[in-house]
Amino acid sequence: METINQNSPTAPQRIDVHHHIVPLKYVSALKEIGIEAAHGAGFPKWSPQMALDVMDKHGIAAAITSISSPGVYFGDVAFASELARQCNEFSARLVSNNRDRFGFFAVLPMPDTEAALKEAEYALDTLKADGVVLLASTGGKFLGDPDFEELMAELNRRKAIVFIHPNIHPSSEGLKLNMPGFLIEFLFDTTRAVTNLIFTGTLERYRDLRWILSHAGGTVPYIAWRLSLANFDPEFLKRAPRGMLAYLKSFYYDTTLSTSPYAMKTLLELVEPSQILFGSDFPFAPEPLVAKEVRDLQKLDFLNDKTLKAIERDNALTLFPRFKREGESIADLQYSGIQRQKKIPIGTRIALSLVQKVMNV
Numbered sequence: 588m589e590t591i592n593q594n595s596p597t598a599p600q601r602i603d604v605h606h607h608i609v610p611l612k613y614v615s616a617l618k619e620i621g622i623e624a625a626h627g628a629g630f631p632k633w634s635p636q637m638a639l640d641v642m643d644k645h646g647i648a649a650a651i652t653s654i655s656s657p658g659v660y661f662g663d664v665a666f667a668s669e670l671a672r673q674c675n676e677f678s679a680r681l682v683s684n685n686r687d688r689f690g691f692f693a694v695l696p697m698p699d700t701e702a703a704l705k706e707a708e709y710a711l712d713t714l715k716a717d718g719v720v721l722l723a724s725t726g727g728k729f730l731g732d733p734d735f736e737e738l739m740a741e742l743n744r745r746k747a748i749v750f751i752h753p754n755i756h757p758s759s760e761g762l763k764l765n766m767p768g769f770l771i772e773f774l775f776d777t778t779r780a781v782t783n784l785i786f787t788g789t790l791e792r793y794r795d796l797r798w799i800l801s802h803a804g805g806t807v808p809y810i811a812w813r814l815s816l817a818n819f820d821p822e823f824l825k826r827a828p829r830g831m832l833a834y835l836k837s838f839y840y841d842t843t844l845s846t847s848p849y850a851m852k853t854l855l856e857l858v859e860p861s862q863i864l865f866g867s868d869f870p871f872a873p874e875p876l877v878a879k880e881v882r883d884l885q886k887l888d889f890l891n892d893k894t895l896k897a898i899e900r901d902n903a904l905t906l907f908p909r910f911k912r913e914g915e916s917i918a919d920l921q922y923s924g925i926q927r928q929k930k931i932p933i934g935t936r937i938a939l940s941l942v943q944k945v946m947n948v
Contacts, residue, residue: 599642599643599646599647599648600646600648600896600899600900601645601646601647601648601865601881601899601900602647602648602649602650602651602864602865602899602900602903602904602907602910603642603647603649603650603651603865603866603867603869604650604651604750604799604841604864604865604866604903604906605653605750605801605841605843605866605867605868606638606647606650606651606652606653606866606867606868606869607633607652607653607654607655607868607869607870607871608633608638608652608653608654608674608677608678608681608691609630609631609632609633609655609870610633610673610674610677612673612674612677613654613670613673613674614630616666616670616673617630617657617661620661620666622657622661625655625656625657625769625871626656626657626755626767626768626769626772626773628767628769628871631870631871631873632870633870635681635684635685637870638650638652638869638870639685639688641869641870641874641877642688644874644878645867645874645877645878645881646881647867648687648688648900648910649687649688649689649690649907649910650688650689650690650867650869651689651690651691651692651717651718651750651903651907652678652681652689652690652691652692653691653692653694653720653750653752654674654694654720655752655871656722656752656753656754656755656769656773657754657755658694658697658722658725658754659671659674659694659696660696660697660698660699660725660726662726664696664699664702667696667697667699667702668696668699668702668705668706670696671693671694671695671696671706672706672709674694675691675693675694675706675709675710675714675716676714678691678693678714678716679691679714679715679716682715687910690717690907690909690910691716691717692716692717692718692719692720692748692750693706693707693710693711693714693716693718693719693720694706694719694720695707695710695719695720695721695738697721697722697725697726697735698725698726698728698732698734698735700734700735700737700738703738704737704738704741707719707738707741707742707747708741711745711747717748717907718747718748718749718750718797719742719747719748719749719750720749720750720751720752721749721750721751721752722751722752722753722754723751723752723753723754723776723777723779723780723781724753724754724756724776724779724780725754727756727757729756729779729780729783730751730780730783730784730789731780731783731784731785731786731787731789732783732787733787739789739792739793739796740793742793742796743792743793743794743795743796744795746795746796746797747796747797748797748798748799748906749796749797749798749799750799750801751777751780751781751798751799751800751801752801753769753772753773753774753776753777753780753801753802753805754773754776755768755769755772755773755776756772756776756779759772759775759776769871773801773802773805774802774805774806775805775806776805777800777801777802777804777805777806777807778804778805778806778807778810781800781804781805781807781835781838782814784798784834785827785831785834785835786817786823786826786827787826788826788827790827790834790837791826791827791828791829791834797839797906798837798838798839799838799839799840799841799864799906800838800839800840800841801841801843801866802841802843802844802845803840803841803842803843803845803850803851803854804835804838804840804854807835807838807840807857808840808850808853808854808856808857808858809853811831811832811835811857814831814835815830815831815832817831818830818831832857835857835858836857836858836859836862837862838858838862839862839863839864839902839906840854840858840862840863840864841863841864841865841866842863842864842865842866842880842884842898843866843867843868843872843880844868844872844876844880846879846880846883846884846887847883848887848889851884851887851889851890852889855889860890860894860897860898860902861897861902861905862902863897863898863902864898864902864903864906865884865898865899865900865903867880884898884899897917901917904917905917
């Protein structure tokens with residue numbers, strides 16, 4: 588069992604919400620059906636000790652682990668269900684052996700809703716998973732699809748934490764671009780899922796779900812204003828009466844592979860610091876890249892110490908309070924993005940008015 592002196596001034600502080608496991612059984616199972624790489628990148632070597640070594644080296648006190656894309660579903664529900672169960676039980680053992688260092692998001696055999704419901708119940712009730720990981724799209728269906736309604740209702744009843752990780756949609760595979768799929772298609776997969784969750788009214792119907800978006804939300808922060816033009820569609824407002832920006836502000840966003848000044852400034856224009864969580868993407872992001880993410884985040888001169896601590900640790904403690912240390916105080920940044928939605932600037936209001944006039948012509 589891995590133990591650290593939690594009260595030491597040099598003890599690791601960060602909580603990593605985007606931290607993958609790559610169990611040997613998972614890699615072997617995929618190899619048996621002809622899958623030996625994940626969207627342009629081979630499966631990295633991984634072990635619990637490798638993860639702990641990287642965490643210790645870069646000040647990561649705890650990591651919430653997950654299975655990454657391509658997930659567990661490849662057209663066979665029975666195969667997906669069995670592989671999900673094996674991965675979740677592996678994750679539960681990892682947590683049991685290192686309770687202060689690891690949590691886990693349970694993988695579900697999506698897009699089969701019945702199988703996903705069964706595994707969610709087992710993982711959350713028996714294995715005590717910290718939440719679930721859902722791919723933004725599976726089997727060609729995006730989150731928000733009506734087929735997933737029963738699962739959303741059950742997860743909402745449980746007030747579950749849902750970590751959204753991108754996948755490669757079949758339409759992206761058809762583009763025939765000569766570049767790794769994870770480079771840009773991941774970002775669009777997340778963006779489409781987020782937009783669909785809002786457009787279908789899923790976020791409005793299931794307000795008790797807590798969502799975490801990978802990679803600073805894909806392209807969501809950059810195109811948020813454009814998405815908000817949907818507010819001029821009366822049919823959209825029937826399904827999403829609080830307006831587009833309110834829903835976008837309600838998500839949590841991780842910093843994974845997004846710690847540049849331009850990415851973080853854009854994200855902070857959309858959401859309050861309380862909605863941002865630290866993520867590394869280890870081991871798909873190798874140790875040198877994890878080191879760069881940590882350095883780059885610390886170098887952002889527009890983040891004061893209090894805000895940086897909130898992003899790296901305190902915000903995650905509001906979702907995963909079991910990692911809170913005895914006597915630990917949390918930065919006072921915990922306000923809702925929905926409640927603190929900023930007033931729309933006059934220039935933006937004029938532009939929206941013009942758009943509305945055009946749409947009414």
